[in-house]
Amino acid sequence: MSLSIQNLHLAHGKHVLFNDISLPAIAAGSLVAVLGPNGVGKSSLVKSLAGIHSYKGEAKLNDFELSSMTQYQRLKHLGYVPQALPQASSLLAYEVVMSSAKSLAANESSMRITEKVEQAFMTLGITSLAMKPMHKLSGGQKQMISLAQALVREPSLYLLDEPTSALDLNWQIRVLEAVRSEVTQKQSIGLLISHDINLALRYCDQIILLAPNELLSAGSPMQSLTSQNIRRAYNVDARIEKCSKGYPIVLVDQAL
Numbered sequence: 001m002s003l004s005i006q007n008l009h010l011a012h013g014k015h016v017l018f019n020d021i022s023l024p025a026i027a028a029g030s031l032v033a034v035l036g037p038n039g040v041g042k043s044s045l046v047k048s049l050a051g052i053h054s055y056k057g058e059a060k061l062n063d064f065e066l067s068s069m070t071q072y073q074r075l076k077h078l079g080y081v082p083q084a085l086p087q088a089s090s091l092l093a094y095e096v097v098m099s100s101a102k103s104l105a106a107n108e109s110s111m112r113i114t115e116k117v118e119q120a121f122m123t124l125g126i127t128s129l130a131m132k133p134m135h136k137l138s139g140g141q142k143q144m145i146s147l148a149q150a151l152v153r154e155p156s157l158y159l160l161d162e163p164t165s166a167l168d169l170n171w172q173i174r175v176l177e178a179v180r181s182e183v184t185q186k187q188s189i190g191l192l193i194s195h196d197i198n199l200a201l202r203y204c205d206q207i208i209l210l211a212p213n214e215l216l217s218a219g220s221p222m223q224s225l226t227s228q229n230i231r232r233a234y235n236v237d238a239r240i241e242k243c244s245k246g247y248p249i250v251l252v253d254q255a256l
């Protein structure tokens with residue numbers, strides 16, 4: 001499986017976000033960070049791939065043009081986790097994840113669906129939330145249920161719009177380790193929008209770095225996140241160092 005994006009043009013009416021962006025092919029098993037400053041078009045890019053906004057150009061999962069997919073094919077192949085948290089309701093978290101699993105599973109036994117739902121809660125380490133009503137969950141807990149709704153459908157392509165923005169330090173690591181291992185084990189592909197460069201450096205194979213109207217770089221984390229590129233994208237002076245555990249980290253010296 002691979003994701004290919006060629007000559008992509010994204011706009012909201014007359015407001016052009018990107019013109020003619022092409023990326024190196026993204027292979028199965030890759031987790032790819034989409035980074036860049038506020039308002040640059042990260043969510044718009046992912047929403048376009050998810051079928052929420054239109055695009056011009058080519059965005060293919062294998063040979064399948066994403067914009068030509070039916071609603072059912074999108075449900076089957078794409079795991080979109082939006083920035084917005086799921087709605088508060090009296091439904092149990094378990095029921096919310098179950099309904100996501102059932103939306104696809106016409107040919108699966110109810111025992112198999114139940115196994116998948118339980119597995120999604122276990123993968124994320126959130127079984128203690130399963131029997132809680134959605135309106136009693138915190139923001140971060142709701143965010144994890146939103147991710148469980150995507151995981152349970154075992155998509156080929158995850159489109160994750162800041163999936164750890166509401167999570168504390170411990171849960172950010174646990175959730176990203178779960179996503180990383182899911183993508184590797186199932187040989188799916190993940191696009192992960194984030195403002196946390198250090199998490200992206202730690203968990204992603206590739207980084208797409210965006211600046212206004214421009215793809216600054218797309219490649220390995222160390223290729224993409226040079227001081228020069230970070231400066232151009234975010235207007236800050238920054239250094240890439242290694243922490244005592246050997247992970248690369250970005251240290252910001254000052255905003256310019």
Ligand SMILES: Nc1ncnc2c1ncn2[C@@H]1O[C@H](COP(=O)(O)OP(=O)(O)OP(=O)(O)O)[C@@H](O)[C@H]1O
Binds near residue numbers: 012017043
């Ligand atoms: N539905 C829409 N209609 C018109 N303009 C939009 C729409 N959605 C987003 N925009 C505009 O497109 C630009 C990119 O927005 P987008 O949400 O994609 O940015 P982003 O990089 O994800 O930002 P952030 O990091 O702040 O979440 C912004 O200028 C925004 O105002």
